[in-house]
Each structure stands twice: as structure tokens, then as C-alpha cells.
Amino acid sequence: MGGKGRGWTLRLVGLLTPITVWLGLFFLVPLLLILAYSFGKSGVYGGITLGFNPGNYLKVFDPLYLEIIIRTFVIAALTTLICFALGYPLAYFITFKGRRWRNALILLVMVPFWTSLLIRAYSWVVILSGNGIANKTLQFLGITDAPVTLIFTSQAVLMGMVYSYLPFMILPLYASLEKFDTRLKEAAKDLGASRWETFWRVTFPLSMPGVIAGSILVFIPSAGEFVIPQLLGGSRTVMTGSLIQSQFGSARDWAFGSALSIMLAALLLAAILFYVRRVGADKLEGV
Secondary structure: OHHHHHHHHHHHHHHHHHHHHHHHHHHHHHHHHHHHHOOOEEOOOOOEEOOOOOHHHHHOOOHHHHHHHHHHHHHHHHHHHHHHHHHHHHHHHHHHHOOOOHHHHHHHHHHHHHOOHHHHHHHHHHHHOOOOHHHHHHHHOOOOOOOOOOOOOHHHHHHHHHHHHHHHHHHHHHHHHHOOOHHHHHHHHHOOOOHHHHHHHHHHHHOHHHHHHHHHHHHHHHHHOOHHHHHHHOOOOOOHHHHHHHHHOOOOOHHHHHHHHHHHHHHHHHHHHHHHHHHOHHHHOOO
16 A cells, blocks of 8 residues: 555656646746835836835825726726626526527637637727727717717727626636536426526526636736727726836836736735635535
């Protein structure tokens, strides 16, 4: 038994070593570098001098930057809520009503993954621009006489993010609902429960692992997104991801950009922990 145990341990170590090295080199080491940079001091023409300068974090509380951070979390939360409102009925339909076309419908949900996020974001620029499809349609229907401002707004950013991250909500919800035992619904009906009572008291509570997983998968990338806000929001709708990118790029303030990155990561982690604890960590089993 001792030899077999040692052999199993060695095989486990052999399997875990590559992924541990990979995560250490490409996740932990860069994260530690960003943390070190966040306490440094940026040079006038770029570069950074390491040290201990907590003023980078205090700068985050400037009203201008606080407004951007609050806007980021509001848009990310709205994106998550809209994705849930659109994704849950679709996942429910695919699971319980569209059995014959289930594979085809799941394939259609996954089709956007075959195209780059950048290309999908640019497609919204074409749709929402002054001479784009949306404005042409509004003028053709007589709703407007001239092009209206659809792009470079918070609404445009929200539409682009919902479109991009909706599959991340649908797939976990489908995976959770697909495991649902339909006999529970039949039992609820036999006990006199209506369709709505059956849904709210049986189906929805048992699908909470998918709701939690989908919410996390949508909220985290939405809060850190910078491509979509850059293309659809412009300078009018700056989000934290765009601000961080500009600090490392045109502003050349690596120290402040690093402090923003650490603050965003900490806020996201705190929000996720609060959400999971509020809902109940035990419901994450089976995700």
C-alpha cells in the first residue's frame, strides 16, 4: 500500500506541476509586479521607480476617478441583470421546451464565440453610427427626421456588453437546468401548486448554482472591459478598464495604473465574496 500511495502521489505531483508553474509565471508573478509597481513612482517620460508611495491609492479617491469606478460597477451590474433577464427564459426554453432542437439552439448560442470580440464590438459601431443601420431604419420608418446620437453613450456600451456576454449567462443556466429532475415539478403540481408557484419554489431555487456562476462570469469581465467602452463609449463613457489602459499607455503613469488595477481586483473579489455568502456558498455545489 505504501508503494502504491507514493506512486499515486508522484503521478499527482507530475500532473499538477505544469499548471502550477504556468499559473505562477503568467499570473502570480505579474500580479506581484503590479502590486510592487502600485507603490512606486512614475517617471515624467515613463518608467517607474520602486518604493513605498501609498499616494497612488489615495489618488483613486479623487471625485473624478470615483465617478468612473462607480459608473463601471453600475454598468457591470446592469449588464449582469439584463443578461439574466434575457438568458434565463432562453435557457429554460432550450432545456424544457426545445428538446428537439436543443443541440442546434446551443450551437447558435455558441456561434458568437467563433468571432473575435473586437470584430463583434466594431459591428456595433457600424450599427449605431450616424449613418449606420439603426439610424437608417429609424429614418425609413419615419420615427426620426435626422440621425440621432446612438453611439458614444452609456446605452451603447450597455448594449454592446450585453450582446458580448449574454452567452456566458445562458450556458451555466442551461447546465444547471439540464440537471433538473422534472419529477419534482410533477410532484409540486400534484400537491396543488400553480405553474408560477412551482417555478419560484422549486425550479428557480434549484437553478441557483447556474444563476451564481452566470452572474460571476458576466460581472467580472464586464467590470474590467475596456475594448467595448473604448469603441462604443469614447471619451463620454470612460470605464475603469479604459482608464487603466490609458494610464499604462498615453498617460505613462504605471504606478497609478497599477494601483487602479489592484483596487479593481480587490473590489471585484469583495463583491463576489459578498454575493456568494449572501446567496449561500452551499448552493455552488454542482456548478
